[in-house]
Amino acid sequence: MTPDEYCQQKAAASGSSFYYSFLFLPPPRRRAITALYAFCREIDDVVDECSDPAVAAAKLAWWRAEVAALSGGAPHHPVTRALAPLTGEFGITPARLNEILDGMEMDLRDARYADFGALERYCYHVAGVVGLLAAGIFGYSNPQTLRYAETLGTAFQLTNIIRDVGEDARKNRLYLPLDELARFEVAPGDIFAGRHTDAFGRLMDFQAERAQRYYDRALALLPKEDRRAQRPGLVMAAIYRTLLGEIRRDGYRVLAHRVALTPLRKLWIAWRTWIAA
Numbered sequence: 001m002t003p004d005e006y007c008q009q010k011a012a013a014s015g016s017s018f019y020y021s022f023l024f025l026p027p028p029r030r031r032a033i034t035a036l037y038a039f040c041r042e043i044d045d046v047v048d049e050c051s052d053p054a055v056a057a058a059k060l061a062w063w064r065a066e067v068a069a070l071s072g073g074a075p076h077h078p079v080t081r082a083l084a085p086l087t088g089e090f091g092i093t094p095a096r097l098n099e100i101l102d103g104m105e106m107d108l109r110d111a112r113y114a115d116f117g118a119l120e121r122y123c124y125h126v127a128g129v130v131g132l133l134a135a136g137i138f139g140y141s142n143p144q145t146l147r148y149a150e151t152l153g154t155a156f157q158l159t160n161i162i163r164d165v166g167e168d169a170r171k172n173r174l175y176l177p178l179d180e181l182a183r184f185e186v187a188p189g190d191i192f193a194g195r196h197t198d199a200f201g202r203l204m205d206f207q208a209e210r211a212q213r214y215y216d217r218a219l220a221l222l223p224k225e226d227r228r229a230q231r232p233g234l235v236m237a238a239i240y241r242t243l244l245g246e247i248r249r250d251g252y253r254v255l256a257h258r259v260a261l262t263p264l265r266k267l268w269i270a271w272r273t274w275i276a277a
Contacts, residue, residue, distance in 0.1 A: 003082035007038035020270040021232040035082040091136035127157035139229040148221035155214035166255040204252035238273040
């Protein structure tokens with residue numbers, strides 16, 4: 001299996017909505033974004049699958065060494081080998097990759113976020129930086145497109161947080177700001193116990209409204225001249241906003257189950273958005 005085939009398999013097997021935004025790209029850009037996505041999946045799996053924080057920290061340290069090896073031209077892992085010939089052309093820098101690793105390390109250190117400012121910093125590292133790298137892969141001419149991409153990345157992460165509240169709670173993780181839980185009179189213990197209350201519904205509606213504002217802000221920032229190049233991000237925005245709407249229509253019952261769109265529906269949204277952009 002070649003490094004590119006490994007990355008393709010990693011992306012397809014994840015079932016992520018991001019996969020559908022790659023389908024219509026020309027091959028060089030599709031290879032680059034698939035390799036970047038595979039990198040993010042690899043390091044995210046370290047945090048999700050290692051129950052021992054010390055083991056997870058050691059594995060992330062290995063990935064930092066692998067990023068250094070990528071910079072030095074001698075990477076070992078299939079993902080970094082796939083990235084190696086693409087870094088210069090698409091601006092996939094070791095500094096940016098290390099920023100993503102910083103976010104993964106925050107997952108090991110910070111089980112709670114006191115306020116939205118702290119959570120927003122986390123979102124920048126695990127999603128905003130990915131947005132910046134993706135914008136470079138898709139292509140842009142106006143530097144303002146980077147502000148759009150970073151903001152859109154945060155919108156995606158806020159949506160993930162809403163979708164995964166129950167799943168994260170079962171891993172003893174809570175990404176909702178603690179001051180906002182207090183404001184809406186939601187006890188962390190209720191979330192960890194999976195108790196859906198009226199107060200929890202109001203809290204989640206507040207979170208969803210903020211995510212929607214980030215989508216609106218991002219799309220308002222996208223310069224007209226870069227809209228066509230940035231269509232993959234617009235595809236993702238359409239899929240994720242549809243998902244957010246489904247979560248709202250389901251009454252924010254995210255403690256009990258994970259809301260998802262079917263692959264066929266995601267493909268339909270992707271095609272419709274691509275041709276309309």
